[in-house]
Amino acid sequence: MSLKKPVILITNDDGSTAKGIKVLTNLMMQLGDVVVMAPDGPRSGQSNALTVEKPIRFKKVEDKPGLIRYVCTGTPTDCVKLAFNEILDEKPDLLVSGINHGSNAAINVIYSGTMGAVLEGCENDVPSIGFSISNFDPDADFSEFEPYIIEVTKQVLEHGLPYGLCLNVNSPKANIKGLKIARQCEGHWTQEFAKATDPRGRNYYWLTGHFENHEPEAEDTDEWALANGYVSVVPTKIDLTAHEYIANLKKVLNAK
Amino acid sequence: MSLKKPVILITNDDGSTAKGIKVLTNLMMQLGDVVVMAPDGPRSGQSNALTVEKPIRFKKVEDKPGLIRYVCTGTPTDCVKLAFNEILDEKPDLLVSGINHGSNAAINVIYSGTMGAVLEGCENDVPSIGFSISNFDPDADFSEFEPYIIEVTKQVLEHGLPYGLCLNVNSPKANIKGLKIARQCEGHWTQEFAKATDPRGRNYYWLTGHFENHEPEAEDTDEWALANGYVSVVPTKIDLTAHEYIANLKKVLNAK
Numbered sequence: 299m300s301l302k303k304p305v306i307l308i309t310n311d312d313g314s315t316a317k318g319i320k321v322l323t324n325l326m327m328q329l330g331d332v333v334v335m336a337p338d339g340p341r342s343g344q345s346n347a348l349t350v351e352k353p354i355r356f357k358k359v360e361d362k363p364g365l366i367r368y369v370c371t372g373t374p375t376d377c378v379k380l381a382f383n384e385i386l387d388e389k390p391d392l393l394v395s396g397i398n399h400g401s402n403a404a405i406n407v408i409y410s411g412t413m414g415a416v417l418e419g420c421e422n423d424v425p426s427i428g429f430s431i432s433n434f435d436p437d438a439d440f441s442e443f444e445p446y447i448i449e450v451t452k453q454v455l456e457h458g459l460p461y462g463l464c465l466n467v468n469s470p471k472a473n474i475k476g477l478k479i480a481r482q483c484e485g486h487w488t489q490e491f492a493k494a495t496d497p498r499g500r501n502y503y504w505l506t507g508h509f510e511n512h513e514p515e516a517e518d519t520d521e522w523a524l525a526n527g528y529v530s531v532v533p534t535k536i537d538l539t540a541h542e543y544i545a546n547l548k549k550v551l552n553a554k
Numbered sequence: 555m556s557l558k559k560p561v562i563l564i565t566n567d568d569g570s571t572a573k574g575i576k577v578l579t580n581l582m583m584q585l586g587d588v589v590v591m592a593p594d595g596p597r598s599g600q601s602n603a604l605t606v607e608k609p610i611r612f613k614k615v616e617d618k619p620g621l622i623r624y625v626c627t628g629t630p631t632d633c634v635k636l637a638f639n640e641i642l643d644e645k646p647d648l649l650v651s652g653i654n655h656g657s658n659a660a661i662n663v664i665y666s667g668t669m670g671a672v673l674e675g676c677e678n679d680v681p682s683i684g685f686s687i688s689n690f691d692p693d694a695d696f697s698e699f700e701p702y703i704i705e706v707t708k709q710v711l712e713h714g715l716p717y718g719l720c721l722n723v724n725s726p727k728a729n730i731k732g733l734k735i736a737r738q739c740e741g742h743w744t745q746e747f748a749k750a751t752d753p754r755g756r757n758y759y760w761l762t763g764h765f766e767n768h769e770p771e772a773e774d775t776d777e778w779a780l781a782n783g784y785v786s787v788v789p790t791k792i793d794l795t796a797h798e799y800i801a802n803l804k805k806v807l808n809a810k
Contacts, residue, residue, distance in 0.1 A: 340607060343603060343604035344604075345600075345604070345631075346665050347599060347603040347665075348761055350761050355757065355758050373603075379743075380759065383745070409603075414601065417664055421742045421743075423742075453806055457806050463799055476809070478809060479807065479810065481800065482795045484717075484793070486678055489639070490638075491636065491639050494609075500611070503612075503636065505606050533796040534795065537738050537740070538663055538722075538738055538790045539789065540718075540791040541737060543716070543719055547787065548735045550709055553787065
């Protein structure tokens with residue numbers, strides 16, 4: 299047993315002033331020494347986007363026992379890279395991202411800035427967890443979700459995670475029944491744009507949409523867990539290879 | 555056999571004026587009717603980012619037999635969503651993205667705007683392929699790669715791809731020996747920022763970095779294929795679930 303507290307890096311995609319990251323920071327301060335590097339404004343839907351066309355900056359905004367906070371002009375993935383390269387002397391013991399205001403279940407994992415940061419931590423062999431709640435309210439109530447966040451985090455701090463694997467944890471809005479290990483639900487978005495006309499008469503399109511669940515009956519998906527009152531935990535990989543299709547593809551493309 | 559030509563949607567992340575997308579457009583016009591919806595400028599490293607904080611626009615810039623071209627103010631993923639929702643009456647027969655100026659092998663698949671567009675096509679059950687070359691030169695020579703692009707595309711048009719699976723195709727710069735089916739190489743980026751000081755004396759950080767291959771000896775990776783003169787084809791999934799870890803995670807978290 300180490301007497302040294304674990305170092306926990308926190309980021310999110312709703313920006314440094316969101317309620318979700320404040321709640322997560324308070325929870326993590328119960329478990330370790332916390333470093334926050336969060337975007338200086340909303341970065342929802344930023345996936346693993348990197349800032350490449352312009353430079354980024356960050357500044358320290360708080361420094362007290364157990365907590366150092368920075369804000370950054372970049373994306374969630376930029377935040378993690380900056381913390382690893384420019385702030386921390388060694389790898390943190392854990393990275394947590396969120397709590398996101400809005401679900402990152404199903405295919406949303408590929409769009410999510412919250413989960414982008416988690417994949418970035420994972421790539422760097424840091425145990426990494428994303429936390430999200432199915433509630434877009436800026437004043438969302440996280441109190442029922444909190445004990446689950448503590449419990450999952452404690453287990454990951456104790457057991458670690460294998461290289462290349464991170465966790466995508468999503469909570470229903472309220473009335474939580476328990477924890478359920480799940481897989482990413484199949485589905486896609488439809489009716490994705492609200493079309494309107496600006497004051498100069500030109501059309502513009504604003505992203506919206508409706509999620510269509512391809513397998514609403516399957517009881518082992520994250521969407522099912524959320525719809526039935528469970529906090530879902532999906533073990534998530536950074537290796538996107540469809541290993542099971544390699545042999546077939548060699549035949550189809552007549553290649554080695 | 556259908557007498558109707560296949561409809562092929564093209565996008566990229568280097569923007570509509572890049573040489574790569576012009577070459578790809580000319581190649582695809584040999585195989586079908588082409589619709590291009592490309593970003594109006596560079597969107598490298600945009601992953602699956604969505605534009606959510608502001609509206610997006612697009613406009614038609616060319617319309618001739620076999621080719622309609624649009625440019626869009628959004629990300630590569632936005633381009634695909636707009637084409638599906640606002641342009642095409644039905645799903646295209648194929649989506650191709652690129653040709654990217656720069657490799658998207660290994661972990662770069664999660665950062666790549668080129669591959670973000672491909673994952674978006676895949677989610678919508680459209681056979682989707684990303685093409686990239688290990689050459690950042692804006693005037694890169696794609697001529698050796700071209701017959702491989704035609705061959706892979708023809709096979710995908712003929713055989714399709716299973717739901718949830720797309721292809722990440724990367725070419726060495728020159729001296730191609732053949733085609734190799736591969737898996738995503740393990741590795742991570744290091745030394746990721748160039749730090750400098752602006753004219754007002756404030757620090758800024760610009761993304762750069764060095765890719766560290768974790769398994770340079772493994773001969774079944776995309777990085778090995780590229781380093782040894784092969785065009786690599788990685789079958790790539792939109793399901794990020796680590797199915798093989800679900801049972802273990804149930805034990806670790808004492809959950810159903």
